[in-house]
Structures are given as C-alpha cells and as structure tokens.
Amino acid sequence: MPASSIPLQQNRSTVAASRGEVRAPTQEAIRKLALEAGFTEAGWVALPHSQTERDASRFKQWIEVGRAPGMAYLARRNEAGELLRGNVNLPFPWARSAVICLAGYHADEPLSTAPAPPETGWIARYAWSGRKDPAGVVRPSDYHKVLLKRLRVLETTMHTAFGEFESRAYVDTGPVVERSLAVAAGVGWVGKNTCLIHPKLGSWNFLAVLVTSLPVTESQAPLSIPDRCGSCRRCLDACPTNALDEPYQMDAARCISYLTIEHRGPIDPELRNGMGRQIFGCDICQDVCPWNRKAPIAAGEDTDFITRRELVNPDLEWLAGLELADFERLFNGSPVRRAGFLGLRRNVAIAMGNSGLRRFLPWLNRWAEQAEERSETDRTEGLQAPQNPKSAGAKAAINLKTDGAGAFTGRDKTKTEGAGGFNPLNKPNEIRGALAPEGPNFSAASDAGPIQQPDQQPPANFATATLQEAALWAIRRIDQSEEPTGNEVQTGHA
Numbered sequence: 341m342p343a344s345s346i347p348l349q350q351n352r353s354t355v356a357a358s359r360g361e362v363r364a365p366t367q368e369a370i371r372k373l374a375l376e377a378g379f380t381e382a383g384w385v386a387l388p389h390s391q392t393e394r395d396a397s398r399f400k401q402w403i404e405v406g407r408a409p410g411m412a413y414l415a416r417r418n419e420a421g422e423l424l425r426g427n428v429n430l431p432f433p434w435a436r437s438a439v440i441c442l443a444g445y446h447a448d449e450p451l452s453t454a455p456a457p458p459e460t461g462w463i464a465r466y467a468w469s470g471r472k473d474p475a476g477v478v479r480p481s482d483y484h485k486v487l488l489k490r491l492r493v494l495e496t497t498m499h500t501a502f503g504e505f506e507s508r509a510y511v512d513t514g515p516v517v518e519r520s521l522a523v524a525a526g527v528g529w530v531g532k533n534t535c536l537i538h539p540k541l542g543s544w545n546f547l548a549v550l551v552t553s554l555p556v557t558e559s560q561a562p563l564s565i566p567d568r569c570g571s572c573r574r575c576l577d578a579c580p581t582n583a584l585d586e587p588y589q590m591d592a593a594r595c596i597s598y599l600t601i602e603h604r605g606p607i608d609p610e611l612r613n614g615m616g617r618q619i620f621g622c623d624i625c626q627d628v629c630p631w632n633r634k635a636p637i638a639a640g641e642d643t644d645f646i647t648r649r650e651l652v653n654p655d656l657e658w659l660a661g662l663e664l665a666d667f668e669r670l671f672n673g674s675p676v677r678r679a680g681f682l683g684l685r686r687n688v689a690i691a692m693g694n695s696g697l698r699r700f701l702p703w704l705n706r707w708a709e710q711a712e713e714r715s716e717t718d719r720t721e722g723l724q725a726p727q728n729p730k731s732a733g734a735k736a737a738i739n740l741k742t743d744g745a746g747a748f749t750g751r752d753k754t755k756t757e758g759a760g761g762f763n764p765l766n767k768p769n770e771i772r773g774a775l776a777p778e779g780p781n782f783s784a785a786s787d788a789g790p791i792q793q794p795d796q797q798p799p800a801n802f803a804t805a806t807l808q809e810a811a812l813w814a815i816r817r818i819d820q821s822e823e824p825t826g827n828e829v830q831t832g833h834a
Contacts, residue, residue, distance in 0.1 A: 483546050580616060
C-alpha cells in the first residue's frame with residue numbers, strides 16, 4: 341500500500357516507529373499531549389480500574405430503583421443481561437486504559453443564584469457557548485463537536501508518540517460513565533451534588549474520554565483525590581426541587597436539568613414552583629458550591645467557548661416571540677436545541693408563571709387558545725406567536741447559520757447519535773451526575789446499539805397539549821401571585 345493511502349494516524353505512528361521514536365506512555369506524557377490538544381486537565385487510568393466492580397454495582401442499583409426516568413438507553417444490556425454502561429470492558433473487551441480530559445466552561449458572568457430582573461429566565465452556563473466566524477460574528481458552538489476534534493488531535497499525537505493501539509473517542513456519546521473514570525484517573529472527586537469536582541478547577545468542566553488498548557503499568561497508576569466535601573450541605577439545601585435527596589444521590593425525575601431538557605411531557609405541578617425561571621438546565625447546586633468560588637474563567641480565553649451574552653439572563657418575552665425558524669437560527673449548533681422548540685416554549689411558560697408578571701398573560705392566553713385550535717395532524721413547527729415589536733430587532737440580530745448539532749462519527753466509522761441532552765451519568769458537569777458517589781449528555785455509542793435521536797420529539801398534538809397545560813397553569817399562578825417590585829433570584833422554592 342502506498343504511504344499516501346495509509347490512514348494519517350497509522351502513517352505517523354509507523355514513521356515514528358521506524359525512527360525508533362516510539363516510547364512507553366506515561367501519565368506525564370499523556371497529560372502534556374492532552375493539554376497541548378486544548379484540554380484543561382487530564383488523567384490516565386487502567387481498565388478495569390480498582391473500583392470497577394463497586395461503580396458497576398452502584399450504577400445497577402441506581403437504574404433498578406428507577407432513578408433514570410424516561411432514559412431507557414441508560415439501562416441497555418448485553419446478551420448476558422449486564423448493563424453496558426456499568427463496565428467499559430463490556431462494550432470494549434479490548435480496552436486496557438482510558439484518558440479522561442477536562443475542559444473548563446466557567447464564564448465571568450452572574451450566577452443563577454444572583455438577583456435578576458423578573459422578566460428574565462436562566463439558561464445553564466454550559467449552553468452559552470459560541471465562537472466567532474471569519475467575519476467576527478459569534479455563532480453557536482457545540483461542545484460535543486469541539487471536544488471531539490480535540491480528542492482526535494490527542495489520539496493522533498498519542499499514536500505518533502506511542503505507536504499503534506485501538507481507541508474510541510467520546511464526548512457524552514459512548515457507553516461509558518465519564519465521572520467514574522475521572523475519579524479513578526485522579527482528576528477529581530464526585531461531590532454531594534453528584535458533579536465531578538477538581539480542587540483547583542471546580543466543577544464547571546466538560547468531560548471527554550479516549551478509551552484505548554494501551555496498558556498502564558503499576559508505576560503509572562494515578563493518585564486519587566480524596567472527597568473534600570466534608571460536612572458541607574450547601575448543594576443539598578439549595579436544590580429547589582429536592583432532587584438531591586441524599587448526599588451523593590440524585591433523583592433525576594426531580595432534577596430541573598432533566599425536566600427542562602429531556603422530559604417530553606407535562607412537568608409535575610409539584611415541581612413547577614421550584615423550577616423558578618430556569619428554562620434550560622440548572623446551575624444552582626454548582627453555583628453554591630464553595631469549590632467554585634475560585635474556579636478559573638475559561639469562557640473568553642477559549643475561543644471555542646465564547647459567551648453568547650444574549651443567552652445570559654435572557655428576556656422571556658424575547659424567547660416567547662421566537663418562531664420555529666428563529667429557534668433554529670439561534671440554537672442550531674447549540675445544546676439548547678436538545679429541548680426542542682415546543683419543549684423550550686413549555687419551559688418559558690412555566691418561567692412566566694413563576695415570574696408573577698401580568699405582562700406575560702397575553703402570551704400565555706394566546707398559547708392556550710392556539711393549542712386548543714391546533715390540528716392533530718400539525719407537525720411541531722411551533723405555534724404562531726403574537727407579534728412582539730421588541731423581538732423583531734432581536735430576531736434580525738440573531739440570524740445565525742450554523743452546521744447544526746447531531747451525530748458524530750468515530751474512527752471505526754460507526755455513527756453515534758443522541759448527543760446534547762441530559763445524562764445524569766456523563767454530563768459536561770452541567771448535566772448533573774446521578775450516581776453515588778460516582779455519578780451530565782447523553783447517548784450511547786453505536787457500539788452499544790441504536791439510541792434516541794437527538795431531535796426526537798413526541799407527536800405534535802401531545803407537545804402542543806403539553807404547552808397548553810403549562811400555559812394554563814402559568815395563568816393561574818400569575819393570578820394567585822403578587823406582582824414583583826424588584827430583581828429576584830432565578831431559582832424557585834421547594
């Protein structure tokens with residue numbers, strides 16, 4: 341075979357081997373390559389690691405007690421009945437090690453727990469990301485794609501340095517529990533809020549993993565970082581829906597991140613007051629964590645994760661005025677697209693209700709009426725919203741065109757889908773972990789079988805009925821509330 345037809349990684353590693361440059365991998369060398377590829381921190385751990393059986397047992401228990409509602413793909417099993425995500429070596433029997441990489445996304449912006457105008461909502465910090473195009477316009481950036489490219493760079497440089505090996509790269513798209521691997525690799529501990537916490541970087545970090553066939557010698561075993569949560573209960577006490585019902589335990593069915601991103605139906609009325617004005621994801625348990633007080637600012641320094649200021653405390657009326665085409669332009673290529681157009685509108689309706697502002701009643705009444713009139717044969721193109729003079733200029737300003745979010749293709753050319761949503765196991769430390777104590781987005785790799793499509797939505801009539809029900813609830817909520825007189829926190833109450 342001519343050299344030009346050999347895959348790039350193989351060609352490089354073969355050339356390096358012929359020059360006698362291939363060396364044994366070490367923690368220090370792999371971490372250096374990961375940082376050069378654009379990650380903030382990295383660790384390397386043998387597979388299976390010393391706590392594999394413990395982690396698999398905890399994962400199994402979490403699944404079996406029903407803490408993963410509506411997320412059947414997390415419970416996918418092999419022919420022997422074993423949970424594929426419980427042990428990396430089940431889908432990848434050849435795996436000998438894994439490199440776990442962190443990339444920070446903390447931005448120099450207000451916290452969700454800080455007072456904000458009552459007419460605004462909250463979008464989770466990790467979903468603010470964008471990057472400038474050649475014309476200098478900030479467009480949405482998808483951390484799945486950004487970090488997968490960095491993993492590919494790391495994969496290539498590791499082949500160059502260490503020779504040939506089998507590997508798979510995943511950013512929330514594989515049958516792995518990144519958090520458990522991260523703890524085993526010595527890059528943090530899982531806190532009582534079920535997020536991975538690094539002693540210097542805090543918890544505002546994306547996680548990415550490279551599974552490899554490279555063996556780890558005993559001398560290269562990582563040092564673990566002990567749990568440093570101590571007696572602190574700030575995250576548990578701050579959770580407005582009591583999703584953190586015990587230290588290191590999360591009930592995803594009550595988590596605002598799950599409810600606003602993945603849940604495709606009416607939200608339990610018992611939880612709506614607690615949602616406050618959160619319209620996509622939730623940062624509360626991270627905002628109150630003392631380990632995040634000195635977390636370094638990453639957004640802005642990392643040109644792939646520039647903060648899109650229009651998504652920080654966004655105006656609810658502006659979001660209400662978005663039609664489907666506007667939604668696609670604004671969020672195509674953004675994690676927010678995972679919620680879906682009517683899903684986001686449902687969340688906005690609940691936030692409007694919790695705002696107590698009567699100015700939102702025309703929107704809510706219009707949605708309730710239009711949903712009633714809508715035909716069951718209609719698709720989820722969205723409801724026609726009343727014209728909002730304030731949104732016209734905003735829509736012109738966000739006329740964005742992107743490549744879009746969705747599937748990723750691995751080295752083995754198999755397709756993995758479903759990235760971008762709530763996975764309480766693998767989230768980018770935003771989509772909260774749910775294991776105890778190794779608990780985020782989700783999907784399973786094609787190695788583990790087909791999974792939910794990233795844009796899969798329920799039937800249109802079901803989605804519009806859900807929006808109608810949320811709008812009617814919000815109308816009643818406003819009628820029973822006192823009009824706010826000043827800034828309030830975005831959070832609700834249990």
